[in-house]
Amino acid sequence: MKNTPVTIKDIARSLNISISTVSRALRGMPEIHPDTRQAVTKLAEELDYQPNQLAKNLAKSRTRTIGVIVPNLSYYFFSAMLNSIEESALQAGYSVLVCQTNESYLREITNIQNLMRSQVEGFIISLSRDTDNYEHVERLARKNIPLVLIDRYAETIDASKVIVDNKLAAFKATEHLIENGCRRIGFLAGPTQLLLSNQRVAGYREALANHGLGVGDQYVVHCDYTQENTIMQTLTLMSLPQPPDGVVMISDRVAYPAMYAMSQKGLRIPQDVAVVSFNNEPVSAFFSPALSSVSQPIQEMGTEAVRLLLKQLDSTSDTPVPKETKIMDTQLIVRASSFRSPAH
Template sequence: MKITPVTIKDIARSLNISISTVSRALRGLPEIHPDTRNAVIRLAEELDYQPNQLAKNLAKSRTRTIGVIVPNLSYYFFSAMLNSIEEAALQAGYSVLVCQTNESYLREITSIQNLLRSQVEGFIISLSRDTDNYEHVERLARKNIPLVLFDRYAESIDASKVIVDNKAAAFKATEHLIENGCQRIGFLAGPAQLLLSNQRVEGYRDALTKHNLLVENQYVLHCDYTQEDTIMQTLALMSLPRPPDGVVMISDRVAFPSIYAMKQKGLRIPEDVAVVSFNNDPVSAFFSPALTSISQPIQEMGIETVRLLLKQVDATDSPVPRETKVMETQLIVRASSLRAVSTI
């Protein structure tokens, strides 16, 4: 892939000063006049100059290294995705450098900068919970740096994506609860700014509408994925005057503490409240009761992200067109959602 990076020579030409002056200014050497140094730094920022940026690396050498940025490796989905990505990369002759943001927007920016300095040949990224400004990722796309987003993404970012149909999956989960006799179904969603969460809420609402059930905002509460907030929102949901008799959870790691809170409140699962979740964490099968969950094809998703990325890395002429790969999900039915439904 041919990328024309901004060089020290470009900055020197624009400011009509020598290349050595620009170099010394960027290194903060004291012999450069403050006004000159400030002018160099301002222009370097405007032009997005990076001394070891990926574009230079791609033009001159190959590191055969991929940068992967995930929200948190303690989440089953992301650790499993990383395993799949790394295996696919190794089979293609690439190694992987991994950064986790711990759901921090600022750490996401820093991770990209660090990986650029490490001269990775492309990025595979899942956005953090707190990211609501995408300029740092959009800049990668604008510079035609190989980039694939997975799971958590933003529609405004012009990049290839590997995702599931979250709306259809949530519709499937909600309809399953309806078919098992639930009439007042709640949704414990993720952060309000998270596109993935909003897509699942939309699918949930569509299922209620299809089956002529009321769509009530009071039954949709958002949590930040922490156990403390999950328990607080669960108790708020179950303390409504007419609490839900079924709940769709944004993920298994939210479902586990949520079900704990329900049990502490004296509720029986699924007799009083039926539960369906997402991600099919292996623990789900051994939880009490075993948790019904939407399974995502994690191994296939990891392979596809690497395939799409290396397709860009290996391009020698014009940039590769962006692709969005939407993977199918499967509802794994277990005890947490199976209620006795009257046939009378």
């Protein structure tokens, strides 16, 4: 059965006081005795009471609006994904409200609160870079509020997900560098708390192990996605006593400033260091040298996220819709930045 949202009436009944007293206590009105206010606040917290409960709003009316939260729309990956989300939602008769976290955990919490006040009927969320506590999203899942996580997710959140096999994709990208003659391969990763990045590092390490190539931990460096930090970490990596002759990048957005830093250091790509990345942004084909990159089905991921959300929104059953995880295929697009003779 669907969880029934806790109401002021439930709290009043449990404490044997009036609904108006509970309401005033929750608003901190001075005429309420401190002991009563404390008892109300304590029980409200224990019962996970939410004053603007989304399910309560939906009982009154349908807004046919979906809330979408992404790290940043300046990222090609998320702007392209949003196009397909909006198109799919529109075809189903829904509109979309979009919020950006700018990679901030606190802003992510605020975005959810604001969208709930706007009475969206469900959420599609890609977690921020800084998010390492998932209570605000887990609460949506516990309340059976329609929810789909896309691309960036957490394994502990019980929700439908649309993702790619990051470990396998990184394995193939690393193996491609090995097949093209690289023997000291580095990885320019994202923040340490980002699951997506850690999965790709795991795939990279597995590929090295499978080919009998052991490299030290110093060959894996982490950046925060900013250009300045990426350049600094790249220079750190390429200044090792035995610098890598190949590097896997966490994303194209990181690869561009990283390749710039390499060129400023006098390194030739791919002759001195081969590079492969993720996301296959359109500009990658026109970069010099053209960037090898893992292509993800961005449009299809957005469409699939809406499909999974609609299954929850349109359900008339009292039984929650089973959670689904859709793993999409990736493809390594090989270009000049990584292609060289194994005899190199």
